[in-house]
Amino acid sequence: MADAASSSARVNALHKFPPPFDTSDESFELIAQGAESLLYRTTFSTTGQPAALKVRPEKKWRHPILDKRLTRARILAEARVLVKLSGEGIAAGGSTPGKRAKVKQPKEGEKGVAGLRGFVPAVLALDWERGWMMTEWVYGRTVKQAIHDTQAGRRAVEREQRLQDLKELLRRIGEVVGKLHASGVIHGDLTTSNMMLRPYDATTPDPTSTDSLDGDVVLIDFGLSTQSVSDEDRAVDLYVLERAFGSTHPREEDLFPEVLTAYAENEGSGMNGKVGKLVLRKLEDVRMRGRKKSMVG
Ligand SMILES: Nc1ncnc2c1ncn2[C@@H]1O[C@H](COP(=O)(O)OP(=O)(O)OP(=O)(O)O)[C@@H](O)[C@H]1O
Ligand SMILES: [Mg+2]
Structure with a gap:
């Protein structure tokens, strides 16, 4: 092949x-x-x-x-x-x-x-x-693919499990983006195609055949990245991800706040605490500007 x-x-x-x-x-x-x-x-x-x-x-x-x-x-x-x-x-x-x-x-x-x-x-x-x-080579599939591969089960308990798994994944995304920003790097093109989900168990024979969302989130595609520690740049990076997520995963869009909470609050994120909250406040301004812009056309 x-x-x-x-x-x-x-x-x-x-x-x-x-x-x-x-x-x-x-x-x-x-x-x-x-x-x-x-x-x-x-x-x-x-x-x-x-x-x-x-x-x-x-x-x-x-x-x-x-x-x-x-x-x-x-x-x-x-x-x-x-x-x-x-x-x-x-x-x-x-x-x-x-x-x-x-x-x-x-x-x-x-x-x-x-x-x-x-x-x-x-x-x-x-x-x-x-x-x-x-x-x-990063073993696994893109986060976009992984989310698309999960099927909503028929039983309520399966649906609940999927929801929990998705939330967990979104929190890991928030943490890794937080770590990235804390290192002084802005990705510039955060989307679920520019993130890989690498199964924890590297012996998983074919990661595409499972609907498990377990795994490390690995960031790729840094061709548009810049180095900055400005809250504004960080907020724009999150906004790009928020917009991309909403259009790629409309059914999961409501879960996106998990990313932001983990970014600003989780221990694993370098942005937890005061700075993270400032970035989220800036994100509100960035959203507002985005909305005005789309109204003007
Ligand atoms: N290191 C890697 N390991 C495994 N798969 C990868 C790796 N890098 C890229 N890929 C796969 O290739 C796809 C395209 O790669 P990437 O996002 O880097 O390129 P691109 O979007 O075409 O780049 P650019 O926007 O910089 O022109 C990814 O979505 C992913 O599926
Ligand atoms: Mg890409």
């Missing part, structure tokens, strides 16, 4: 694979194709571990210099934040055009800035000149 997918991905790809992948023997399974990038599942040849390869092909409609600059900015924004959050350093070497940056492996017991290691994928390698970045 991986072989078939990889050969069709290579033949049908809308771009040429950048070196060294153009001559690699690994397989590349196309997982997602966004407006700006393609995401492949492959293997990191140095260690043999499963990896996610994000390729940002050249955009022919953009001026080549501007295109290169934008591609580089996105890759660097994403890599910088992932490296900061997982407490790893990129070794020198990445500044030479076309040269692959080597990623220093974290020392035993070394912690990420706010204990986010494991809640974001580690960067394995990148080449911003050629437009790609490789991170470790």
Whole structure:
């Protein structure tokens, strides 16, 4: 299956694979194709571990210099934040055009800035000149998929269980976003497609075949991230998530306040306490502005 997918991905790809992948023997399974990038599942040849390869092909409609600059900015924004959050350093070497940056492996017991290691994928390698970045593969499915996969049971007790599981999941989302903000990072594109649910039990043979919502919430897709500790920026980040959640999961929309409560109150969130409450107050202003804007059109 991986072989078939990889050969069709290579033949049908809308771009040429950048070196060294153009001559690699690994397989590349196309997982997602966004407006700006393609995401492949492959293997990191140095260690043999499963990896996610994000390729940002050249955009022919953009001026080549501007295109290169934008591609580089996105890759660097994403890599910088992932490296900061997982407490790893990129070794020198990445500044030479076309040269692959080597990623220093974290020392035993070394912690990420706010204990986010494991809640974001580690960067394995990148080449911003050629437009790609490789991170470790996150086992599981997106939170969006996981929520869609849960079925409301027929019996009241099953429905109640699902509700509790959903609330639990939303609280874990609030905590991880709180940790992220406490580390001084704004995600910039918080949606349930940019979060993975990694089962606690890594031996779950096929995480897509279960409607369990157990697992760690892992944040991905930091291409639009920025570094800031402003309440306003944090509130806008939450607002983006609130809007995205409402449109992707209209039936679960009423449960969204669980995210905010956990963000501002749970021990696991770095934002619990005064600052968290200030951010929620700002969120009310941001919502108000959003409403006015949509009324004006
Ligand atoms: N490290 C990973 N492990 C497993 N799956 C991943 C990983 N990174 C991405 N994916 C999968 O690929 C999809 C697309 O990835 P991502 O969100 O990073 O790209 P994108 O939305 O196309 O990017 P961008 O908005 O930066 O152009 C995700 O929704 C997820 O299903
Ligand atoms: Mg995405």
